[in-house]
Structure formats: C-alpha cells, structure tokens
Amino acid sequence: MFGNLTIDSIPWNEPIPLAAFGVIILIVLAVLATITFTKRWGWLWTNWLTTTDHKKIGIIYIIVAIIMLIRGFADAIMMRTQLALASTGDQVGYLPPEHYDQIFSAHGVIMIFFMATPFIIGLMNIVVPLQVGKRDVAFPTLNAVSIWLTVAGAILINLSLGIGEFARTGWVAYAPLSEKLYSPSVGVDYYIWSLQVSGLGTTFAAINMFVTILRGRARGMKLFDMPLFTWSTLCTSVLIMAVFPILTATMILLALDRYLGFEIFTNTLGGGNQMMYVNLIWAWGHPEVYILILPAFGIYSEIVSTFSRKYLFGYKALVWAIIAILFMSLTVWLHHFFTMGAGVNVNAFFGITTMFIAIPTGVKVFNWLFTIYGGRVKMDVPMLWAIGFLILFVLGGMTGVMLAIPGVNYSVHNTEFVVAHFHNTIIPGVVFGVLAGYNFWFPKVFGFRLHKGWGYTTFWLWFIGFIVAFAPLYLAGFDGMPRRISQNVDLRYGPYLVVAWVGAVLIFFGIVAIIVQLFVSIAQRHKLQDVTGDPWDGRTLEWSIASPPPSYNFAVIPAVDEPDLFWKQKQEGTAYPENKQYQDIYMPKNTALGFVAGGVLAGLLSFTLVWSIWWLAIIFFGVAILLWIIDSFKDHEEICIPKEEVEKTDLAFLEKVKQFNMPQGGRE
Amino acid sequence: MSTTLSSPNLELLQEQENADNKVFGFWIYLMTDAIIFGTFFAVFVVLLKNTTHGHTPQSLFDLSNAFIETVALLTSSLTCGFAMLTLKQGRIKQTILLLILTFILGGIFLALEIKEFLSFIEIGATPQSSGFLSGFFSLVGLHGVHLSIGMIWMIVMMLQLATKGATLAVTTRLKLFSLFWHFLDIIWICIFSVVYLMGVSL
Numbered sequence: 045m046f047g048n049l050t051i052d053s054i055p056w057n058e059p060i061p062l063a064a065f066g067v068i069i070l071i072v073l074a075v076l077a078t079i080t081f082t083k084r085w086g087w088l089w090t091n092w093l094t095t096t097d098h099k100k101i102g103i104i105y106i107i108v109a110i111i112m113l114i115r116g117f118a119d120a121i122m123m124r125t126q127l128a129l130a131s132t133g134d135q136v137g138y139l140p141p142e143h144y145d146q147i148f149s150a151h152g153v154i155m156i157f158f159m160a161t162p163f164i165i166g167l168m169n170i171v172v173p174l175q176v177g178k179r180d181v182a183f184p185t186l187n188a189v190s191i192w193l194t195v196a197g198a199i200l201i202n203l204s205l206g207i208g209e210f211a212r213t214g215w216v217a218y219a220p221l222s223e224k225l226y227s228p229s230v231g232v233d234y235y236i237w238s239l240q241v242s243g244l245g246t247t248f249a250a251i252n253m254f255v256t257i258l259r260g261r262a263r264g265m266k267l268f269d270m271p272l273f274t275w276s277t278l279c280t281s282v283l284i285m286a287v288f289p290i291l292t293a294t295m296i297l298l299a300l301d302r303y304l305g306f307e308i309f310t311n312t313l314g315g316g317n318q319m320m321y322v323n324l325i326w327a328w329g330h331p332e333v334y335i336l337i338l339p340a341f342g343i344y345s346e347i348v349s350t351f352s353r354k355y356l357f358g359y360k361a362l363v364w365a366i367i368a369i370l371f372m373s374l375t376v377w378l379h380h381f382f383t384m385g386a387g388v389n390v391n392a393f394f395g396i397t398t399m400f401i402a403i404p405t406g407v408k409v410f411n412w413l414f415t416i417y418g419g420r421v422k423m424d425v426p427m428l429w430a431i432g433f434l435i436l437f438v439l440g441g442m443t444g445v446m447l448a449i450p451g452v453n454y455s456v457h458n459t460e461f462v463v464a465h466f467h468n469t470i471i472p473g474v475v476f477g478v479l480a481g482y483n484f485w486f487p488k489v490f491g492f493r494l495h496k497g498w499g500y501t502t503f504w505l506w507f508i509g510f511i512v513a514f515a516p517l518y519l520a521g522f523d524g525m526p527r528r529i530s531q532n533v534d535l536r537y538g539p540y541l542v543v544a545w546v547g548a549v550l551i552f553f554g555i556v557a558i559i560v561q562l563f564v565s566i567a568q569r570h571k572l573q574d575v576t577g578d579p580w581d582g583r584t585l586e587w588s589i590a591s592p593p594p595s596y597n598f599a600v601i602p603a604v605d606e607p608d609l610f611w612k613q614k615q616e617g618t619a620y621p622e623n624k625q626y627q628d629i630y631m632p633k634n635t636a637l638g639f640v641a642g643g644v645l646a647g648l649l650s651f652t653l654v655w656s657i658w659w660l661a662i663i664f665f666g667v668a669i670l671l672w673i674i675d676s677f678k679d680h681e682e683i684c685i686p687k688e689e690v691e692k693t694d695l696a697f698l699e700k701v702k703q704f705n706m707p708q709g710g711r712e
Numbered sequence: 713m714s715t716t717l718s719s720p721n722l723e724l725l726q727e728q729e730n731a732d733n734k735v736f737g738f739w740i741y742l743m744t745d746a747i748i749f750g751t752f753f754a755v756f757v758v759l760l761k762n763t764t765h766g767h768t769p770q771s772l773f774d775l776s777n778a779f780i781e782t783v784a785l786l787t788s789s790l791t792c793g794f795a796m797l798t799l800k801q802g803r804i805k806q807t808i809l810l811l812i813l814t815f816i817l818g819g820i821f822l823a824l825e826i827k828e829f830l831s832f833i834e835i836g837a838t839p840q841s842s843g844f845l846s847g848f849f850s851l852v853g854l855h856g857v858h859l860s861i862g863m864i865w866m867i868v869m870m871l872q873l874a875t876k877g878a879t880l881a882v883t884t885r886l887k888l889f890s891l892f893w894h895f896l897d898i899i900w901i902c903i904f905s906v907v908y909l910m911g912v913s914l
C-alpha cells in the first residue's frame with residue numbers, strides 16, 4: 045500500500061534526528077497556528093503563494109536560503125563537536141558513524157543546493173529586472189514554478205531527517221557507493237529527488253533570467269551598458285543551462301540503476317562504468333561552484349564601485365574575465381579526481397587548465413583593488429563584506445592553485461586541506477557575497493536599511509570565525525588528516541579540531557547576529573527608512589525608483605546608454621526627470637499553478653517516488669499534468685494599472701525626493 | 713480584464729512580445745534538453761562494448777524496423793510543418809487534419825518502438841542484462857518518453873484549436889509544439905545513426 049514506507053521508517057531509536065525533527069515539526073505547527081489565528085491565510089495566498097511579482101519571489105528564495113543556512117549550520121556544528129570530542133578524549137564522540145556520514149552529506153547538499161543557490165537566484169530575481177529596466181521577468185508564471193520547485197526540494201531533503209534517512213555518500217554520491225547494492229535504504233533516493241526537483245527549478249530560473257536579459261532590456265541598453273551584476277547573471281544562466289542538464293541526466297540514470305536494476309554506473313564486469321558517474325557528476329559539479337561565485341563577483345563589483353564612488357576600473361576587462369571564466373570552468377572537471385588513474389598527460393592537461401582560471405580571477409581582483417584605490421571610499425556594511433572577501437578569497441584561490449598541481453594533489457587529496465580550501469572559497473566568496481548583497485539591496489526591497497552596528501558585528505563574527513574555524517584545517521590537512529572521518533581520530537589532531545570548533549561557535553554567533561540584525565532593523569524601521577529610494581548614492585537603474593518599488597517597477601521605462609546611468613544623471617543634474625509620458629501598464633495576474641503543481645504536487649510526487657509508492661506517484665503526476673492542461677485553456681489575463689494611478693504614484697515619489705532636498709551627485 | 717482600453721495597442725504589443733519571448737525561451741529550453749540527450753548519447757557510446765558476452769548490437773538490431781520508424785517520424789515532421797503552414801493561412805480545419813495525421817504517424821513510430829522493446833525483452837535482452845542494453849534502453853526510451861509527451865500535447869492543441877480557434881496564445885503554443893516535434897526528429901536521426909547504424913557496423 046505505502047511502498048517501503050512503514051511506521052519503522054521513523055528512526056525511533058535514534059534520539060538526535062528524532063528530536064531535531066520533532067523541533068522542526070513544532071516550529072512548523074507554530075507557524076501554521078499563528079497564520080490561522082491571525083487569519084492570514086487569504087493574505088498569504090494572494091500575496092505570496094500565488095504571486096508572480098519577481099521581487100516577492102526573490103524574497104521567498106532568500107527566506108528559504110536563510111532557513112537552510114541555519115539548518116546546514118546545525119549540521120556543521122554537530123560535525124565540529126563530534127570531531128573535537130573524537131580527537132581529544134574517548135575517540136568515540138557522541139555521533140555513530142552512520143549518522144555522521146548522513147550529516148556531512150546533508151550539510152554539503154543543503155548548503156550548495158538550498159542555501160547558496162536560492163540566495164543567489166533570489167538576489168537575481170530581485171535585482172536583474174530593476175537593473176535592466178523591466179517590469180517583471182520574461183516568464184512570471186515559470187518564475188513561480190521555479191521557486192516552488194525549490195521549496196519542494198528543500199522540504200523533501202528535510203523530511204529525510206525524521207522519515208527514513210539521508211544518503212551516507214557525500215554530497216556528490218559517487219557510484220557504486222550510491223548504488224542499491226551498497227546503499228540499499230532510501231537515503232540516496234532522497235538525494236536524487238531533492239536534487240532533481242530543485243535542479244529543474246534552477247534550470248527554469250536560468251532560462252528565465254537569460255531571456256529577460258537578452259530580450260527585456262530598456263531602450264538603448266546595449267550588452268556593454270549592463271551593470272556587472274546583470275552581466276554575471278547572464279553568464280551564470282548560460283552556465284546553468286549548460287551543466288544542470290548533465291546533473292538531471294545523471295540523476296535519471298542513477299535512478300534507473302537503483303529503481304529498475306539497470307547497469308549504468310555499476311562496477312560489475314561488462315555492466316556499467318563507475319568512472320562515468322565520477323566524470324559526469326564533476327562535469328556538472330565544477331561549473332556549479334562557478335555558478336555560485338560568478339554572481340557573487342557581480343555583487344562585489346556593484347558594491348566596490350558604489351562605495352568607492354567611482355566608475356569600475358576596467359569595466360570591459362571585468363566583463364571579459366567573467367566570460368572567460370564561464371568557458372574555462374567547463375574544461376577543468378578532472379581536477380577533482382587526479383588520483384583516480386587517468387594518467388600523467390591527462391592530469392597535466394587538467395592541472396594546467398585549472399591554473400589558467402587564476403588569470404581572469406586575478407584580473408578581477410586587481411580591477412576591484414584599482415577601483416578602491418583612489419576612490420573616495422565610504423565604509424558601510426556591504427563594503428566591509430567586500431573587503432573581507434578580497435582579503436580571504438585570495439588565500440582560497442592560492443590553495444586552489446596548489447591543489448591543481450597533480451603532484452601536490454596526490455599528497456593532500458581527500459584530506460582536511462581540501463575541506464579548508466573549498467570552504468575558503470565558498471564562505472568568503474559566496475556567503476560573504478550574498479550577505480553583502482542582502483545588506484546592499486535590502487532597503488530597495490523593504491524601504492528601510494538594515495541596522496549598521498549589527499551588520500558590522502555580523503561581519504566580524506563571520507570573518508574571525510571563518511579564520512579560526514578553517515585555518516586549523518589547512519594545518520590538519522597538511523598533517524594528513526583525512527576528511528569524512530568521525531571516529532578514532534588521531535589524538536595529534538585534537539588541538540586543531542578544538543580550535544576549529546571554537547571558530548564554528550563564533551560563526552554560530554555570526555548567524556545569530558544576522559537574525560538579530562533583521563529584528564532590530566524591523567523594530568527601528570522608521571528610523572532606518574529609505575525615503576528617496578537611493579540610500580547608498582547608487583549608480584545603476586534600481587536606485588532611481590522608489591523603495592520599495594511599485595509592482596510595475598518603473599512608471600516610465602528610461603532610455604539607457606551606459607551602465608552607471610543614474611550616477612551620471614545625478615552628476616549632470618538630470619536625474620528624476622519630470623513631465624513623463626505616462627501610459628497604462630499591464631501586469632500579469634496571480635497564478636496558483638506554480639504553488640499547486642510546482643510546489644505541492646511535485647513535492648508529493650517526489651516523496652512517493654522516494655518510498656516507491658507507485659500508485660500515488662502516478663496520481664500526483666497525472667493531476668499535475670492535468671492542472672497544467674486546464675490552465676492552458678484559460679484565457680491569458682492581465683491586470684491593467686491605469687495611467688492616472690501610475691502618474692499619481694510617481695509624482696508622489698518625486699515630491700518626496702524633492703522634499704528630501706537631495707543635492708545631486710557626490711552627496712556626502 | 714482591460715478596464716478602459718485607452719490604448720489597446722499597448723496591450724497587443726506586449727502580448728506579441730510575450731509570445732516572441734516564449735518561442736525564444738522554448739528554443740533555449742530545447743537546447744538544455746539537447747544536453748540531456750547528449751549525456752545519454754555519451755553514456756550509450758561508453759557502454760556500447762559492455763555486452764557481458766551476451767546480446768550485441770549486431771545480433772539484436774533489425775535495421776528495417778528502425779528504418780520504418782525513421783520514415784514514419786520524418787513524414788510526421790513534414791505533416792507537422794504543413795500544419796503550421798495552413799495555420800498561417802488561417803485554414804484551421806486543415807491544420808487539425810494535418811495534426812491528426814501527425815498524431816497517427818507518431819503513433820506508428822511509438823508502436824514500432826514498443827514492439828521492438830518487447831521483442832528484445834522476450835529473448836532476454838533486458839536493460840538489466842548488460843551495460844550496452846542499459847544504455848540502449850535509456851537513450852531510446854528517453855526519446856520515446858519525449859515523444860509520448862508530444863502526443864499528449866498534440867491532443868491538447870487539437871482541442872484548443874477546435875474550441876478557441878487560432879488565437880495568439882494557441883498559435884504560439886503550436887509554434888512551440890512544432891519546434892519540439894522537429895527537435896525530436898533531429899534527435900531521432902542521431903539515434904538512428906549512432907545507435908543503429910554505428911551499432912551494427914561495429
């Protein structure tokens with residue numbers, strides 16, 4: 045009846061996951077109860093669950109990302125605690141190995157797929173249409189489908205905590221370990237379907253961004269007039285469209301092996317080919333890290349230029365560097381398995397292509413430095429994150445070049461050195477980047493700034509915490525400590541691992557500080573209000589409109605002929621033009637399709653697939669398709685916002701700007 | 713729900729732009745789908761020699777069957793093209809007729825494919841029996857699944873044409889469908905060359 049799902053699928057005799065799951069259930073129930081008692085269901089439905097507004101969808105993405113940051117960090121601190129215990133006293137710690145293995149796998153998957161990726165896509169959703177002067181993304185309904193697919197994937201992976209278990213295979217689930225023979229439980233199936241569902245959402249989001257940027261730009265905006273964040277989004281979208289299909293295909297094939305007994309990635313004689321899995325997963329996996337870092341580079345570019353109050357040094361070089369990285373990142377995947385016997389020449393080739401990536405990356409670092417150099421730098425929270433990034437990321441890049449030397453790689457492969465390296469690029473690179481972007485664009489979305497003092501506190505906790513948590517791992521790695529171990533850790537690693545634990549605790553307070561900052565800012569929102577829509581003396585189009593922007597963003601879409609248009613206009617005194625030709629605006633209507641088919645049904649479908657409840661799976665799939673078909677019969681409807689209303693709103697905004705009496709350009 | 717209709721042109725313009733965007737976006741989607749197929753092709757080629765001393769391409773493949781499939785599918789692409797032409801001229805009845813023809817040809821293809829699969833399984837050449845057959849069934853099966861989706865899509869389009877006529881939304885959707893169908897045709901030509909022709913010549 046219910047496939048493999050029985051009452052014993054719940055890990056009754058494992059107190060830790062059970063308690064964690066219980067807490068999650070309680071929180072969810074509390075949230076649902078609050079919504080019910082405050083009678084907010086209708087509000088939630090019309091404003092959030094069925095919305096097609098790119099800004100709101102971006103907000104949902106980021107909420108998911110922050111929740112998943114907490115979940116992923118909970119895993120991290122558990123691991124750090126286990127290792128600190130297992131390397132000092134009793135050698136055993138408190139987590140059994142099969143549980144520890146699930147935790148590092150879940151941590152990796154959650155952080156990459158459900159924290160970093162949604163955070164990035166959320167920022168893209170909010171910012172890109174504003175930067176290119178568009179009223180919404182190209183496909184608003186598809187956008188709703190994307191977000192709810194991502195949410196469904198996130199919920200699915202968290203269900204594995206209390207119903208069944210998660211994969212014990214690491215975040216890339218190498219075959220044949222991930223095959224049925226060696227991983228008979230549902231853990232890998234949770235892995236497959238949560239990746240599949242959210243990966244589909246990511247692919248759709250990329251197509252959406254790509255079309256939005258290529259076909260939706262404001263009048264006159266040539267490609268080389270686009271702000272750098274938009275550029276990096278364009279390149280990231282291309283990269284997503286190029287490699288996520290490989291992941292989708294690989295997961296389909298792994299599922300065929302596991303569910304139907306195919307012989308694709310098995311290692312039986314004359315059967316499958318396990319090296320093919322390793323190649324395919326890294327053909328996706330390496331570009332994936334660039335999918336995360338390129339948008340972060342875009343964010344830093346905007347911030348460095350804005351807070352140095354200067355045009356970016358070498359705009360074109362920065363753009364070409366992004367494009368170069370995009371293509372080069374497709375040619376290096378083998379550096380993840382130098383030790384798997386590809387031979388000297390192949391290893392040399394991939395080692396060299398990897399090192400080449402340091403060149404465009406170096407170009408970018410120098411461009412940012414030269415932008416800051418000679419600029420009238422104004423310190424604020426986003427800029428501090430950017431500077432922290434510049435300091436720490438260079439180190440992570442250099443250890444990357446070390447790992448790219450096959451000979452060195454042979455001796456530190458699979459050690460904590462690798463763990464330190466990729467966290468060194470991902471935390472100061474991606475996490476600092478999204479937190480910088482979060483502080484930078486928050487006022488645009490909500491109409492008030494985030495609290496500065498708490499912003500600084502967050503930064504320092506993360507910055508110092510990161511160094512304390514990961515510098516020891518470089519040393520432990522040099523000393524040969526393997527990664528992914530949890531028991532009987534050599535006592536000589538004890539001191540390193542205890543220090544690393546202290547660093548993780550600092551980061552814990554850094555995460556607490558993010559939450560505190562948010563609540564303090566909400567409490568002080570009147571004091572922190574952003575009246576003019578231009579809190580940072582910005583340069584690009586998004587700062588020329590009100591905060592928060594009206595649902596249609598621009599009353600009249602401006603003509604654009606350079607990336608820092610708004611800045612230039614402020615310098616010339618032509619910003620905030622009056623006497624515009626207002627027109628009626630047509631905006632897409634809400635749709636339930638994304639939430640119902642993309643979220644609820646896709647979520648249920650993947651859950652039933654995990655547990656092989658075939659009859660239910662068929663029903664959910666059928667209903668989803670049917671809803672889709674029925675929806676396509678409905679007439680396409682749009683809401684008309686009459687031009688009088690547009691005019692009234694816009695004039696009120698211009699009035700406010702005038703009252704604020706903003707001196708144009710170079711205001712201190 | 714246009715209230716005042718003070719500038720109907722604007723709305724029309726925007727709808728036209730949305731329709732163009734859809735065609736472009738769908739084209740991009742097809743490119744991502746092509747990468748999925750590309751991965752399956754690569755897998756097939758890597759696994760081609762893994763026959764576990766059992767069934768080989770030479771002993772299994774019946775080229776005449778694959779050839780008839782090819783003819784059916786190519787012809788269906790042709791009728792699909794004609795359907796789009798008549799749609800442009802506003803001859804909706806003919807469009808529906810041509811779509812029915814396309815549907816029948818697609819059905820013939822699918823029937824032949826299923827027959828082939830079943831005949832393989834009957835003699836023990838199951839996807840579980842070797843790497844080669846796993847690769848074969850997953851690649852050709854993936855194409856078959858796409859084609860089945862195309863068949864359902866076709867039914868929906870015929871219903872929409874019959875009930876709603878050639879509105880902008882319907883013609884756009886038909887354009888997307890025809891892109892999809894031609895795309896599957898091209899993929900099939902690759903399958904015919906790589907799987908069948910290359911398979912038996914090894």
Ligand code: HEM
Pocket residue numbers: 117120121123124148149151152153155156159160213214215216460463467470471474475513526527528529548551
């Ligand atoms: C916030 C502080 C973080 C801490 C303290 C932390 C800690 C850890 C630890 C202890 C491991 C296991 C290392 C081992 O196998 O010995 C690990 C693995 C990993 N972490 Fe983190 N992490 C953090 C943030 C992140 C972030 C932000 C990401 C990505 C966006 C990330 C991605 C990964 C990945 C992919 C793995 C590898 C999992 C595997 O072995 O399969 N981590 N992390």
Ligand SMILES: [Cu+2]
Pocket residue numbers: 329330376377379380
């Ligand atoms: Cu890599």
